[in-house]
Amino acid sequence: MLTRGIRGAITLEDNTEVSVKEATCELLDEIIKQNDIEISDIAFCIFTVTSDIDAAFPAKFARLHNNFAQVPMMCYREMDVKGAISMCLRVLICINTTKKQDEIKHVYLKGAKVLRPDFSE
Secondary structure, three states: OEEEEEEEEEEOOOOOHHHHHHHHHHHHHHHHHHHOOOHHHEEEEEEEEOOOOOOOOHHHHHHHHOOOOOOOEEEEEOOOOOOOOOOEEEEEEEEEEOOOHHHOOOEEEHHHHHHOOOOOO
């Protein structure tokens, strides 16, 4: 079995706890669905947010909504780069899988589609 990384990102409407919750749940639900992930196969999960998001930790909602209670998670602040997208939540989920690298589906939603148009439908 291999460990593979799945990337994803989504933009928020505003800096509120409700927006962080909705964005986290929407992004994780879509990644889990598109990649047919069993929670027990997740090795760890890293969240980053841009500096304009500080209302809540995304990991909190992953534990509550997506049943990630046993998944090791960390939340970090994204680098502040001039001209970078704002109000953006990103995730890296590392899973144990037999899937090949080209079978992994990375998910970019809402305004974050501009980050990786090659992965956005």
